[in-house]
Amino acid sequence: MPPMNAPRHTITTPIYYVNDRPHIGHVYTTTICDIWSRFERLLGKDVFFLTGTDEHGQKVEQSAVARGVSPQALADENCAEFRRVMSLFDITNDEFIRTTDPRHESQVQAFVDRLMDSGDVYLGTFEGWYDAGQEEYYTETKAREVEYLSPISGKPLDRATEENYYFRLSAYQDRVESLFAANPEFVRPEARRNEVLGRLREGLQDVPISRTNFTWGIGVPDAPDHVIYVWIDALFNYITALGLGDPESAWFQSRHEYWPATVQVIGKEILWFHAVIWPALLMALDLPLPKCVYAHSFWISEGQKMSKSLGNFIGLEQLNQYVEAYGQDALRYFFATQGPVGATDSDFSRRQFHETYTTDLVNTLGNCASRTSAMIGKYCEGQCPTDSGACAGGGVEWSQFTGAQVATSIEAMDRFDLAGSTGAAMAIVRRVDAFINDTAPFKLAKDPEQAERVGNILYRCAEAVRIATCLLEAVIPQAAGQLREAWSLGPASGDLADACRWGGLHPGTSIKKVALFPRIETDAVPAG
Numbered sequence: 001m002p003p004m005n006a007p008r009h010t011i012t013t014p015i016y017y018v019n020d021r022p023h024i025g026h027v028y029t030t031t032i033c034d035i036w037s038r039f040e041r042l043l044g045k046d047v048f049f050l051t052g053t054d055e056h057g058q059k060v061e062q063s064a065v066a067r068g069v070s071p072q073a074l075a076d077e078n079c080a081e082f083r084r085v086m087s088l089f090d091i092t093n094d095e096f097i098r099t100t101d102p103r104h105e106s107q108v109q110a111f112v113d114r115l116m117d118s119g120d121v122y123l124g125t126f127e128g129w130y131d132a133g134q135e136e137y138y139t140e141t142k143a144r145e146v147e148y149l150s151p152i153s154g155k156p157l158d159r160a161t162e163e164n165y166y167f168r169l170s171a172y173q174d175r176v177e178s179l180f181a182a183n184p185e186f187v188r189p190e191a192r193r194n195e196v197l198g199r200l201r202e203g204l205q206d207v208p209i210s211r212t213n214f215t216w217g218i219g220v221p222d223a224p225d226h227v228i229y230v231w232i233d234a235l236f237n238y239i240t241a242l243g244l245g246d247p248e249s250a251w252f253q254s255r256h257e258y259w260p261a262t263v264q265v266i267g268k269e270i271l272w273f274h275a276v277i278w279p280a281l282l283m284a285l286d287l288p289l290p291k292c293v294y295a296h297s298f299w300i301s302e303g304q305k306m307s308k309s310l311g312n313f314i315g316l317e318q319l320n321q322y323v324e325a326y327g328q329d330a331l332r333y334f335f336a337t338q339g340p341v342g343a344t345d346s347d348f349s350r351r352q353f354h355e356t357y358t359t360d361l362v363n364t365l366g367n368c369a370s371r372t373s374a375m376i377g378k379y380c381e382g383q384c385p386t387d388s389g390a391c392a393g394g395g396v397e398w399s400q401f402t403g404a405q406v407a408t409s410i411e412a413m414d415r416f417d418l419a420g421s422t423g424a425a426m427a428i429v430r431r432v433d434a435f436i437n438d439t440a441p442f443k444l445a446k447d448p449e450q451a452e453r454v455g456n457i458l459y460r461c462a463e464a465v466r467i468a469t470c471l472l473e474a475v476i477p478q479a480a481g482q483l484r485e486a487w488s489l490g491p492a493s494g495d496l497a498d499a500c501r502w503g504g505l506h507p508g509t510s511i512k513k514v515a516l517f518p519r520i521e522t523d524a525v526p527a528g
C-alpha cells in the first residue's frame, strides 16, 4: 500500500483489438508500462495502471463473420488471450477494461449525449476515404499523400460517403495549438511531437463519430441507425474505467482522482487519435487533459517489418518459448534495454536476445551476485561482513559512485529512458566486477592478516549489488525477489531512493549463494 497522500500516478496502455490474438507489440507496450508502474510504486507513488481490450467495430464484426461466430463470442475468446498475457508476463495492472462492459457502454453514451447538448456533435455527411483495416477516416489531402493506400496494411482505401454524427474538431484548432505551445512535453518523444505539429498546421477538420453500415458497437443515443465510431468508444475507456461518466458509480467514488493520467503510452501509429482528437474531446467535455502521450516505435522481426502476409509476426507461442527457455525476466530485460521506446524501430532477433541475456544477465549481474555471495560464504561464514571504512584498494568511492548512479537511474526512468535507467544500475554491477578483479579478495583471503580488508571489500561488493538490484527490481522482479530471499533483504520498502542509500545492508545479515541466471544454449528457441 502506498503511504497516505502519496502522489498519484496513472499510466495507460492502448486497449487492444480483439479481432486477433495478442502478439509481441501488445506484450511489449504492456510490459514497459508494467515496468514504469512498478518503478513508480517502488518510489512510493499511488499508481493506477490501466489496460484492456477494444471490442467493437467493423473489424471485429468482419472477423467474427469470417469465423462463423458472434462478435461477442470472438471478443470473449480473444479477450481471454489478452488476459492470459497479463498473467503470463506477470503484469501488475490495476484494471483490465473491456469496451463491451455495460459500465463502459453507458458512460460512453452519456459522454456523447453531453457532446450533442453542447453543440460539439452534429449530424452531417462525410465524403472522403476510409481505411477499413485501421477503421480510420482520411480527408482527400491525407488520402492523396498516402496514394490512396493504407499506410499500415498497404490495401486500397475505400471511398466513403456516409451520413454521420460529427465531432466539431475544427473548433478546437486554437486550443490544441495552445496546448502544444504551452506543454512541450505533451507528446513525446520530440520526433513524434514534431510530426503532430506538422499535421496540425494543415488545419483540423471535423471527424465522424458514428457509423451506419454495421451494428457491432455502442448505439448513438436516440439514433437507432448509428453506432458510435469505434475510435471514439475506445478513447473513452481511459476515463470510463475511472467512472468519470457516472459520478454515482463505485468506480467514480474510488477512482476519479486518478484522472488525469500521468502518461498514456501508445504505439506511433495511433498518435493522431491520442495527441489531437482525444485532448479535443476532453476539452469539449471540460475534463482535464493527460499530462503526456508517449508514442513508442515498432518492433520489427529479424530485420523485416512484421505482417500477416509475411507470416513473421512474433506471437504469444513464440514469446512463450523465450520465457520458458530464458525466463520472464530475460524478456522484460530485453524489452527494457533493446526495445523501440524512442523514435526508431528495434529489431527482435534471436541472436541479439541471446547475446543480451548472456552478456548482461548471466555474465554480469548473475555472475557478480554469485561471486560475491560465494566469497561471503567461504570467507565470512555466510554472513555479511562489517566495513571498517579503511581503504580497501580499487579506487572507488562507493557511496558517492552508487549515489550518482542511483540518481541517474531514477531520473532516466522519469524521462521514460528505460535503457538509461537500467544501464545506470548495470554500471554499478560492472564496477563491482572490476573491483573484485582489481582487489582480488580471493587471493587476500589466504592471508589471515588481511581478514579486515577482505571483509571491507566484500561488504562493498554486496552492498553495491544490493543497490543495483533495487534499481532493477521493476525490470527483473523475479531475480530481484530471489536475491532478496537469499540475502535476507526483506520486501521492497516503497522508498526507492532511501533503499538505495549506501549502508542499508546490515553486517551479520545471512547471505546465501545465488544463481540468478543460468547459462542457456544458443539455439534454445527454435527459429521463427
Ligand code: ME8
Pocket: 013, 014, 015, 016, 017, 018, 024, 025, 026, 028, 029, 054, 234, 235, 265, 266, 267, 268, 269, 270, 297, 298, 299, 300, 306
Ligand atoms: O490500435 N511494435 O489496437 P491494436 C511495438 N484498439 N508495438 C506494437 C506493434 C509493434 N510492431 N504493433 C502493435 C489499436 N503494437 C486500438 C487502440 S486505444 C484507445 C485503441 C502495440 O490491437 C502498440 O502499442 O492494433 C500499438 O499502439 C498497439 O499495439 C495497437 O494495438
